[in-house]
Amino acid sequence: MTPGARPGPQTSAAPTAADVRRWRQYLADERAEAAVYRDLATHRSGEEREILLALAEAEGRHEAHWQTLLGDRAGRPRRPDVRTQVLGFLARRFGSVFVLALAQRAEARSPYDADDDATAAMAADERIHEEVVRGLAARGRNRLSGTFRAAVFGANDGLVSNLSLVLGVSASGVATSVVLLTGLAGLLAGALSMGAGEYVSVRSQRELLEASTPDPQAGTALPHLDLDGNELALVYRARGMGPEEAEAHAAEVLGRPVPDVADAPALAEVDEHEAIGTGLGAALSSFCFFASGAVIPVLPYLVGLTGLTAVVVASVLVGAALLATGAAVGLLSGAPPLRRGLRQLAIGYGAAAVTYLLGLLLGTGAV
Template identity: 60%
Template sequence: MSTNQPTPEQIKRWRGYLANERSEAAAYRDLARRRSGEEQEILLTLADAEDRHADYWVEQLGDAAQNPPKPDAKTQLLGFLARRFGSVFTLALIQSAETRSPYDDDIDAPQHISADERIHAEVVRGLASRGRERMSGNFRAAVFGINDGLVSNVALVIGVMATGVPAQIVLITGVSGLLSGALSMAAGEYISVRSQTELLDASLPDPKAREALHALDVESNELELVYRARGMSEDEAKVKAKRVLAKIGEQKRVSDNVLGSTEVQSAGSARSAATFSFLAFSVGAFLPIIPYVFGLEGLVAAVTSLILVGISLMATGATTGLLSGKPPGVRALRQLAIGYGAASVTYVLGLLFGMIL
């Protein structure tokens, strides 16, 4: 216990810290139960660190540490998500929370606890990055495809509607935009993934080259050139080549990566990526035309379309924010502004074209 008697305001703040630290420790343990191996060990170590922080505030509070309040709403949400889901999204939210530690601006908080929280943010960032890398590329294609469909087709529909043409024409235009955009997205995704796969394949060692290792001339040692071509220095290439040839001479089995390997990641299936892009764009592009499908017209149809699109834009914006480890609320509002901004521009252009025609 500190020699100076804490003020009521300090006691209130410290009790909040104690509640949050205990809740965060529980959240890390809940996440650890859904994992195994190294990730589980890391999460349990973070939980132990949060327990140490809680013990510090118990020591500072003394008797006032009894019956602490509930954690703040953000910490309670993180705990709920950790118990129910334990996904990469939860880690991303925890990363964001650890980055914005309240200890940085509190003179009562010791530097070592503030520093711990900063390091925790980086640890969680690393764990979240693992999750993002494991996350299916099809999922990312779906999120971005839906977003593209929303923005492009709502802009098209609102722009055409502003010209004053009948609702049936607006619907036909929206369906045309859906099909053309979805096909374009699918074709672009297919070509992109296919080209990336071919480039990655070109970087892998040729299996037939391994068969020539046993017949290499030890004196001239062409294997050294292979290692140098892959970025090793001359001395490093010589050492590794000699080591490999020594293994061959001793009749030892040469491992599959004896020629060295290029760190590459699979680009995934081109057909699968194209299919997901087509379907995702179609879903996003269909939302703006739903009011016209059900026979709505004029301002009512436009407002309904904008509401549906606005909700969806915020959802996709928040999702992409979580995927990138950024605050989801900011990304949701940014996505909404971009979508409505595009619709506003095409609406004004539609009005101008309507006046001219």
């Protein structure tokens, strides 16, 4: 045996009842995980679909391992663990990047490293599966990162800032109508500020990209360049190629009978404008996301609640929303969703508590 290698499964002694229960659970989990990857594959096409089906096939090999160990002791199929069941439910109905992020976490929790009945190859498979799923999830994260960032940050800004504003004003002892008006004003002012800021940000980024994007008309000069000159090579060098590589590529392009402008990488770069979006679209999205969060602390006052009751209800509603957005960020990033949710909750409540105490200290009376 190779030094440091783990021995294979111990099958010489009769397995105990605990061994059989553990193996049956592994068998159920492997079957369920294979089904998850097959379900995810139905929502994908091309290379991603092939990768997911290959992962399902690998889980099938692990399933066969436990089936062999169990033999006629396999009995009736067991239910997979709750996490795998939830993952399967989501995979069948959604197939989103959040499901891939959950699958990544599931692969990271594999017990095979510490189980002598699992082979070293199986433990290594699970570790590599985590990286494969991480890569697939990263593709989805990249596709929605801009929109998701705007949604989470906008909604959280609205939740935290307007809760802080409402609690601070309410703690000062002013009339409920003033608190309601202040909350609505904060909602509108914050949403407009977010929208305007996002518009300026996106417009500025697009303008910077436009200034750095090669002039498409420059390509018309290619057929007329001096073959012995180095102007095209200078363009390639300015865009990051080394001197020798630039000279060779310029000679290749200019040596063609009719230089193909579209094939000249120095004169045609990836257009990032589509990924950035438009300033107006970004502004409207930020306005809506902020407003959707900022309206929650105002809801109790809109339905007629007053005093401490309104404060408590607003805090509970905002806390639930903060937990949800924090958990969503955790799921997308592959981090523990509960921990991320609690962190978001602590930050939001911390900011609100500061303004509430200031309202009590500086206000005209208690709530």
